[in-house]
Amino acid sequence: MNRLTARWADTATGGTVFSAAGVWPLLALLADGASGGARAELADAVGLPADQAATAARELLAAMGSMPGLRSALGLWTRRELALREEWRTGLPAYTHGVLTDDLPSGQRALDAWAAERTDGLIERMPIALDADVVMVLASALALRTEWPRPFEELLVSPDAGPWQGRRLAGLRRTGVRLDRAGVTSGPHGYVTELKVPGGNGIDVHLLLGEQRMAPGQVLGTGVAALARQVAVVPSGQLPYGDVGPGLRIEQQRCATPQPPELSVTTVAYDMSARHDLLDQPGLFGLTTAMDTADGHFPGISPAPLAIGKAQQSAVAQFGALGFRAGAVTAVAPAPGGARPDLRCTTTVVTARFDRPFGFLAVHRESRLVLTAGWVTEPMPYQ
Incomplete structure (x- = not known):
C-alpha cells in the first residue's frame, strides 16, 4: 500500500491530500473478481497476485478496524437485477451489502449519509453520483483522529x-528535548528534513520539507522510502552545527545555567480537501483495461458483463494546535458495459521551520502504514 502512496504522490503537482489506504482494498477486491488484462493490471497496481488480493484486503480491513484512532468501513450496493457470485460476495465483511433502487435521489441520499457517518462528518457526500448506468457501487471510508x-x-x-x-499565517510552535524527532535523509532527488509529530494513540504525522527544487512526489516518495528503511534518517542530535537540512539549523547558544539540548519547531496549521477522479490516470490504479465497456472484465464478481464506469475519492486533512484529523471516501461504480545576563554555559538548539510548501504522511506507528498523505500549499490564514 505504501508503494501505491509513493506512486500516487509522484503524480501530484500542487496542494492535495489523498489516501492510498482507501483505494487499495477496493482494487484488491476487484482484482480477485477480474479476468484477462484487467486482472493483470489490477494485480500490478495492488502489488500482489490476484488470487491473494482478496484475502489481503480482508486482513487489511480487519487490521485497520483494530487501530486506535482509526475508523474504516467497506460498503457494497447493487441493483436487485444484478446477480453476484456468491463466493465473491461472502468474502466481504458482514453487513456490507445494500440495494440500489430506481429512486436515484433517495439512493444518493443514502450513500451520502453512509459517507458522512463513516467519516464522522468529514466527508459529507459520496464522491460519485448515481445515474441510470450505475448497477453497483463498491466504496471504502476512512476517518482518523489523533491528539x-x-x-x-x-x-x-x-x-x-x-x-x-509576507503572508499572515496561522503558525504553530512547540519546543522539546527529543532531538530524534527531527532528522535529515538523503534521497535520490535531494535532501529532505523529516519531523515526527507523535499522536497519543499510535498515529503520527511526519512533516517533510525538501529542497526548494524538489517536486512534491520526490519529497513524499523519500518519506515513504524512509518508512521502508530504504534510506536512513540521521537524527538532528547526530548532525553538526549549521544549516544541516532544508529548514533545519543546529547551533550552540549561551545560557545562564546548564540546559538540555532543545528542539524548537515552527510550522503552520492547515485544513485542506481534494477530490480525485481515479480514471484520469487509470494506469496508476490498474484500471485501463477495466474501463473498456465493450467487454466484461469481472466474471468472478457477476455473470453479467461489467466494466468500470466511475472511480473517485474525496479526502480531507486538518492539522492544528491540538491534533490531526483526516478522512477519505473512495468509490468505484461498475457500469454495464533587558540587562544582559552572565551567560557562562552553552546548550544545543535545533530549529526546524516549515514555512514553505511541504508534505505530510499520517502513519500508523507500529506497522509504518501510510493512512493519508498530502502536500500543503495553502496553510490557514492567521485570525
Whole structure:
C-alpha cells in the first residue's frame, strides 16, 4: 500500500491530500473478481497476485478496524437485477451489502449519509453520483483522529522568503528535548528534513520539507522510502552545527545555567480537501483495461458483463494546535458495459521551520502504514 502512496504522490503537482489506504482494498477486491488484462493490471497496481488480493484486503480491513484512532468501513450496493457470485460476495465483511433502487435521489441520499457517518462528518457526500448506468457501487471510508500529548502554541507566522513570503499565517510552535524527532535523509532527488509529530494513540504525522527544487512526489516518495528503511534518517542530535537540512539549523547558544539540548519547531496549521477522479490516470490504479465497456472484465464478481464506469475519492486533512484529523471516501461504480545576563554555559538548539510548501504522511506507528498523505500549499490564514 505504501508503494501505491509513493506512486500516487509522484503524480501530484500542487496542494492535495489523498489516501492510498482507501483505494487499495477496493482494487484488491476487484482484482480477485477480474479476468484477462484487467486482472493483470489490477494485480500490478495492488502489488500482489490476484488470487491473494482478496484475502489481503480482508486482513487489511480487519487490521485497520483494530487501530486506535482509526475508523474504516467497506460498503457494497447493487441493483436487485444484478446477480453476484456468491463466493465473491461472502468474502466481504458482514453487513456490507445494500440495494440500489430506481429512486436515484433517495439512493444518493443514502450513500451520502453512509459517507458522512463513516467519516464522522468529514466527508459529507459520496464522491460519485448515481445515474441510470450505475448497477453497483463498491466504496471504502476512512476517518482518523489523533491528539498531541503536548499541544502546539498558536502564533502569527509571516515568512520573509519563499512562496508564502509576507503572508499572515496561522503558525504553530512547540519546543522539546527529543532531538530524534527531527532528522535529515538523503534521497535520490535531494535532501529532505523529516519531523515526527507523535499522536497519543499510535498515529503520527511526519512533516517533510525538501529542497526548494524538489517536486512534491520526490519529497513524499523519500518519506515513504524512509518508512521502508530504504534510506536512513540521521537524527538532528547526530548532525553538526549549521544549516544541516532544508529548514533545519543546529547551533550552540549561551545560557545562564546548564540546559538540555532543545528542539524548537515552527510550522503552520492547515485544513485542506481534494477530490480525485481515479480514471484520469487509470494506469496508476490498474484500471485501463477495466474501463473498456465493450467487454466484461469481472466474471468472478457477476455473470453479467461489467466494466468500470466511475472511480473517485474525496479526502480531507486538518492539522492544528491540538491534533490531526483526516478522512477519505473512495468509490468505484461498475457500469454495464533587558540587562544582559552572565551567560557562562552553552546548550544545543535545533530549529526546524516549515514555512514553505511541504508534505505530510499520517502513519500508523507500529506497522509504518501510510493512512493519508498530502502536500500543503495553502496553510490557514492567521485570525
